[in-house]
Amino acid sequence: MENRKLILTESQYNYLVNEMAYPTWFDMKVFKSLPSFAARVRYCNEKLQRISSGSARIVYKIDDEKVLKLAKNRKGIAQNEAESGDYYLQQIGCFAKIYDIDDNGLWIEMQLARKVKPSDFKRLTGYDWNTMCAWIIYCVSQYNGRVIRNLPEYIEIFQSEEWEENYEYSIFSEVDEYLSNYQLESYGDLMRLSSWGVVKEDGEERLVIVDYGLTDDVWNDFYKRN
Numbered sequence: 001m002e003n004r005k006l007i008l009t010e011s012q013y014n015y016l017v018n019e020m021a022y023p024t025w026f027d028m029k030v031f032k033s034l035p036s037f038a039a040r041v042r043y044c045n046e047k048l049q050r051i052s053s054g055s056a057r058i059v060y061k062i063d064d065e066k067v068l069k070l071a072k073n074r075k076g077i078a079q080n081e082a083e084s085g086d087y088y089l090q091q092i093g094c095f096a097k098i099y100d101i102d103d104n105g106l107w108i109e110m111q112l113a114r115k116v117k118p119s120d121f122k123r124l125t126g127y128d129w130n131t132m133c134a135w136i137i138y139c140v141s142q143y144n145g146r147v148i149r150n151l152p153e154y155i156e157i158f159q160s161e162e163w164e165e166n167y168e169y170s171i172f173s174e175v176d177e178y179l180s181n182y183q184l185e186s187y188g189d190l191m192r193l194s195s196w197g198v199v200k201e202d203g204e205e206r207l208v209i210v211d212y213g214l215t216d217d218v219w220n221d222f223y224k225r226n
Contacts, residue, residue, distance in 0.1 A: 021109075022062055023047065037072055040106065044070055052194075056222075057213075061112065066099055070107045075222045077105040079213025084108045088181075089212075094174035096199065096208040113197025113210050120198055124207055125171055131157065133191045135172055139179040140187055171207050186219040 022028060026047040034040045041058060044050075048060035051067060056075035060068045071077045083089075084101040097111040118129040125132075134154035157163055167173050179187065189195045195211040214223070 021066060040070060041072060044068065062109065063112075065112055066109050067112050068107055069110055071105065075218070078218045078222060080108045081105040082213040082215045082218055083110075089178075092174050092178050094171055094178060094207070094209055095212065096197065096210045110210065111199055111208070113199045113208055116193055116196040116198050116207065118193065120205075120207065124198070124205060126166065127157075127172075129193070132172070132175075136175065136179070136187060136190050139176050140184070143180060143183045144185075182215075185216050186214055189214045 031040065031043055034043055044058070044060050048062065048068065051059045051061050053059070056072055056079055058070045058072060060070065062068050069076075069080060069083075071080055080101070084098050084105075089095055090098060096113055098108060099111070100109040102108065121127060121129045121132055131154060134151055135158065138151065138154065138158055175190070189211060190209065192211075195209055197208055197210040198205050199208050200206075
């Protein structure tokens with residue numbers, strides 16, 4: 001019998017990859033056909049493991065590599081679009097990877113990360129969580145011209161030779177790159193542990209930001225009180 005290769009079109013390949021990523025009891029066709037936020041949430045609650053939930057989105061585990069971030073409302077759509085709509089963000093190493101997106105922002109597939117602990121920062125960077133928070137404030141102050149107060153010990157660290165030696169290609173330089181290019185006013189979410197996670201790639205763990213959808217535009221449109 002002649003051996004034949006199975007040749008798939010690009011659309012067929014993408015369909016199979018997407019379908020195989022989910023548990024067999026989760027039907028992507030059914031999911032995509034659901035007409036409302038509530039219906040999509042009910043379906044995912046029945047078929048997938050819920051990891052976390054906020055006012056705008058629910059996060060479900062797909063498999064050992066990916067999660068589904070499902071919008072609960074227009075705020076959730078805006079945050080999904082903010083996280084997935086900027087190609088440049090995916091080139092900065094401090095962000096969890098985006099694998100797939102819905103054209104209307106209803107959901108995105110993101111790299112699975114385990115919850116981070118303060119001790120992870122010390123273990124993986126040599127500096128503690130408070131240093132990362134101070135670094136975020138320090139970076140933002142450099143770009144918006146604000147005067148830094150109550151950070152003398154950290155400024156000393158950031159201007160030391162040891163810091164310069166360890167800075168290049170570190171998570172701190174990646175955070176700096178992000179903040180310097182976007183110059184956010186609403187950067188407070190970066191200083192919440194729940195916005196961070198730990199992923200494992202090629203046998204090595206690294207810190208990533210997993211929740212970065214609260215941009216200035218999203219904040220002004222949905223959260224800011226006039």
